[in-house]
Amino acid sequence: MHAIFFGSLVALxxxxxxxFVVLLLPVMVALETTTSTPPVLIIQRLFSGIDKFPLMAIPFxxxxxxxxxxxxxxKRLIRLANALVRPLLGGLGITTVTSSMFFSAISGSSPATVIAVGKIMLPAMEKEGYKRWFSIGLLMSSGSMGIIIPPSIFMIVYGAVTGVSIGALFLAGVGAGLVYGVAFIGVCVLYARATGMAxxxxxxxxEILTAARGCFWGLATPFIILGGIYGGIFTPTEAAAVAVIxxxxVSALIYREMTLSDILDSAVDSAxxxxQVMIIIAAASAFAWYLTTSGVASGLTGLLAGIGNNPIYVLLTINCLILLAGMVxxxxxxxxxxxxxxxxVAVAAGIDPIHLGIVLAVNAAIGMFTPPFGLNLFVSGALGVSFNEAIKGALPFILVGLIALFLITYVxxxxxxxxxxFYPNISTTF
Known part of the structure; x- marks a missing residue:
């Protein structure tokens, strides 16, 4: 029965x-044909899956x-990044990476980062002589930092599920995001050296001072969010609401580039x-409930527990599992x-839940540009990039992501x- 269940998932x-249909439909069919469980329980699980206060931060x-x-x-952030790093070897590529880091620290969204940065940087890189596949791959991969660098929606959901501090996760994401970003900066330097770019x-x-002055208000956003959280002024959920205001x-009164109509259009897009995010979370919650009640979960837990308590092996197994899951x-x-x-299983092996959350975030970031279902590959259409072009460009950068994952996992x-x-109970070693 389990083979049929998972076979139907793959087929869908x-x-x-x-x-969300892939997650829900097999559960509904399995409950209807193999149990006497009333279908209304699925509806209850859908609502309970999103009935968590920390998740209120997501729409904000x-x-x-x-x-x-x-x-x-x-565009102001990109101008600042360009002024700071353009003179370096591979400067325009590094500008793409640093712009993605800046925007990730504001938006918390990987697809939004790809589109916002890509609309400006993809034409600029191609005009500068960068190969199209390299430009596309760099955008798909560096844009995935929206999952790692705070404020990260992924970390909000992880904190809601596990009960660990979202504030601690945000702080951990700063260091991990820097390691991840530096890995892609290194690729830009090597590419420029190999192709003989001047x-x-x-x-x-x-120019630097002018650019910094122009985006001062935008750069202040992550400091307001994180400063407010760690200063005890507001919770992460309240910080999200403050970020909207x-x-x-800034956009309407200081930069004056948005009208009331534009704000309403943005509200509709955000809704x-x-x-889309919430229905997936709800469906995944119902799916997880079925795995638990059907006995599949106990088998999975037993399989993971069977690898022992060595944190090196446990993390290796978890990385392999999440990388495969991130593909679909x-x-x-x-x-x-x-x-x-x-x-x-991870806690039993002495792995800090905060460290585990960061490792999972990096895995998820790599999954965002890994075929066949990496979301960044699909949003690339908004940049005039075909799905096949996105895959061709992203594949070489998966290795770069794996190198960063190895460092973050084992260091x-x-x-x-x-x-x-800030949190003395967090251990920086296994």
């Missing part, structure tokens, strides 16, 4: 059925990110995106379905040093 994925962060992308903040002009202090004020599932589904079974101090300064 292969024919392109929406993910999505709304804030959309406003900032459309309100002129993204360095750009020298740094222009006036701040984004509206649609929020619905979205990040939020991975958390809801697999994390409840992974966390007990935990890279991500845990910063949160350990």
């Amino acid at each position: 994925l292969l024919v392109g059925v929406p993910v 962060f999505i709304f804030a990110g959309n406003i900032m992308a459309q309100g002129g903040i993204s 360095r750009e002009a020298r740094w222009d202090t006036t 701040y984004a509206v004020l 649609i995106t929020t619905a 599932l979205d990040p939020n589904s991975i958390i809801i379905i697999l994390v409840p079974f992974i966390v007990p 935990p101090i890279t991500s845990l040093w910063l949160p350990a300064q």
Whole structure:
């Protein structure tokens, strides 16, 4: 019966059925044909899956990110990144990576980062002589930092499921995001050296100061969010609401690039995106409930527990499992379905739940540009890039992501040093 159940999942994925239907339909059929469980329980599980206070932050962060992308903040951030790193070897590629880091720290969304940065940087890189496949791959991969760098929707969901501090996860994401970003910066330098690209002009202090002044209000966003959380002024959920108000004020009153009509359009887009995220979380919650009640979960937990308590082997197994899951599932589904079974095994092996969350976030980031169902590959259509072009460009960068994953996984101090300064119970070693 379990073979038929999982076979139907694979079949539905292969024919392109929406993910929430893939998760729900087999559960409904299995309950109807093999149990006497009333179908109304599925509805109850759908609602209970999203009835969590921390999840209220998701629509606010999505709304804030959309406003900032459309309100002129993204182009100002790119201008600053360009002024800071353009004179370096591979400067335009490095600008793409640093712009993605900046925008990830504002939007918390990987697809939004790809689109906002890609609309400006893809034509610029091609004009500069970068190969199209390299430009596309760099955008798909560096844009995935929206999952790692705070404020990350992935970390909000992980914190809601596991009960660990979202604030600690955000701090850990800073170090992990830097390691991840530096890995792709290194690729840009190697590419420029291999192709014989010349360095750009020298740094222009006036240009840097002008660009910094222009995006000051946008760069202040992550400091307001994180500063408010760690200063005890507001919770992560309240911080998300503050981010929306701040984004509206900056875009409409300071930069004056959004009208009331634009804000309403952004609200509609945000509502649609929020619905897409929430229905997947709800469906994944019902799916996870079925795995638990049907006995599949106990088998999975037993399989993971069978690898022993050596943290090196446990993390290796978890990485392999999540990387495979990331090829077919979205990040939020991975958390809801697999994390409840992974966390007990990881904690028993002496792995800090914060470190585990960061490792899962990096895995999920790689999954965002891994075929066949990486979401960044699909949103590339908004940049005039075909799906096949996106896959061709993304494949070489998967290796770069894996190198960063290895460092973050087995050198935990890279991500845990910063949160350990605020949360003394966090250990920076296994």
